């Protein structure tokens with residue numbers, strides 16, 4: 322039996338593919354701004370949008386896009402105004418969004434089960450039209466996120482510098498907000514509004530364990546997001562679980578696998594970081610150059626193969642072992 | 658090659674604030690500012706913490722609106738100015754890192770955006786300028802390293818390379834030596850010296866000048882949001898001072914609101930109080 326013989330499965334996989342690519346692409350910029358939970362906030366606000374669609378019998382996806390974009394722009398305006406109470410204002414918006422959504426759904430005479438398909442996703446009920454909308458919106462998000470990556474990177478990295486480089490900082494900030502809102506609503510059918518933020522953030526957190534460049538982080542996050550989304554859908558078909566939950570748990574499993582590697586890489590980097598050079602450390606008056614010879618006989622000669630961490634120190638290399646820093650000096654080792 | 662084209666408007670000021678006043682958060686921060694940066698000079702902006710040095714240069718760059726007065730860049734009113742590649746800005750920062758890893762080359766490449774168009778890949782000249790800027794601050798071997806793994810002094814050099822990537826005519830540095838070790842300060846002084854030889858105008862904001870003192874042509878001292886001194890370099894700030902001058906000492910707060918213009922002698926006052 323092939324999964325692909327089910328047409329709904331093909332649609333589900335296509336939906337997952339596009340959301341898996343788009344969500345981490347936007348998420349990278351949110352993480353860079355240290356706004357990792359912004360997607361979550363927009364997701365909460367979009368609940369009201371969905372409920373408005375149910376109430377007015379229009380497309381919930383359409384009303385969710387409109388409300389999510391308005392909410393995202395409002396968040397950006399609050400953030401830009403830099404009020405100290407900004408995070409509280411955001412919290413009010415988030416909770417207002419989800420409470421309003423639940424209330425309006427009740428008014429519309431719809432059951433909680435109806436809202437659930439949006440809160441937790443229902444990828445297997447995606448229609449062909451939904452797949453098209455998802456594909457087009459996700460493609461636009463990916464093209465903008467990748468094509469404008471130098472500009473978006475610069476603005477998120479250092480707003481003031483970007484402005485002096487002639488970039489329209491506010492336009493780029495709003496662009497990221499709108500992309501985030503569109504992505505949230507696109508991913509709403511796949512992973513659901515409550516879990517969408519995970520697909521935006523977790524692949525980014527995973528890829529930055531292993532990378533040290535921005536473009537690499539962006540690319541790897543998109544790849545991981547896509548793998549998690551496709552894998553999650555397939556997995557859920559076999560074990561009969563909710564696809565949204567399977568996708569997020571798979572993304573988390575990737576993170577769990579990458580984290581120890583990241584810890585090891587960072588530790589190695591930290592140990593190899595140069596000691597301050599002799600000129601950088603002020604010598605207190607009255608003390609000359611320090612020179613103390615290692616007293617004990619050395620069992621072996623330090624070198625590339627000896628296994629002791631070799632750390633640059635000014636113009637030479639120190640070998641670190643058991644709390645000592647040994648530097649070769651003539652025929653003996655100095656204690657540094 | 659990092660070469661600045663000669664410009665016809667050689668005698669016009671590179672940056673100018675006339676009768677400027679600035680409010681931040683509804684409070685007056687700068688008042689009565691008349692500053693003009695001349696082509697090719699090295700202008701040091703000195704002053705105590707909170708005296709308005711950063712606000713002054715941010716006003717010059719158009720990052721802060723003025724409530725009165727006029728700002729001109731390369732003899733164009735600030736709001737009509739679009740040649741942003743002519744300006745290199747090094748903001749006051751402790752780190753070049755953000756929430757996501759980024760390599761030295763990527764951070765420096767953002768300095769080139771003032772000369773690039775959206776959606777188009779970098780041209781040959783853009784890539785060369787980025788490598789030249791990285792080389793100018795002595796980080797060539799580290800171009801692929803993550804900025805977060807560098808020391809504070811090296812990160813500051815990354816930010817300077819980023820400002821140099823557009824090959825600017827005016828370089829504005831806000832406290833580039835704060836928290837930077839002495840050898841990095843010396844390296845920075847050497848970098849700036851070669852820029853001066855190429856005709857780059859430099860505005861240097863500092864708390865203490867240290868090894869950079871020898872470069873300075875003119876000094877501006879900010880005090881409580883006003884320009885307290887504008888003239889030849891002042892000795893007391895130029896030699897590497899082993900004793901830290903505490904501008905905020907209790908004995909000095911009493912005259913903080915005196916509207917009088919402080920004389921250079923006033924600045925040595927704090928040092929004479931040292932035991």
Ligand SMILES: Nc1ncnc2c1ncn2[C@@H]1O[C@H](COP(=O)(O)OP(=O)(O)O)[C@@H](O)[C@H]1O
Nearest residue numbers: 681682686704705706707708709710711712713
């Ligand atoms: N965004 C702001 N809102 C309100 N006041 C500010 C803001 N930024 C700076 N200030 C105030 O402006 C004054 C000058 O600050 P600044 O220009 O940063 O001084 P400096 O760079 O000389 O240390 C300080 O008193 C500071 O508290």
Ligand SMILES: [Mg+2]
Nearest residue numbers: 710711749832
């Ligand atoms: Mg400052």
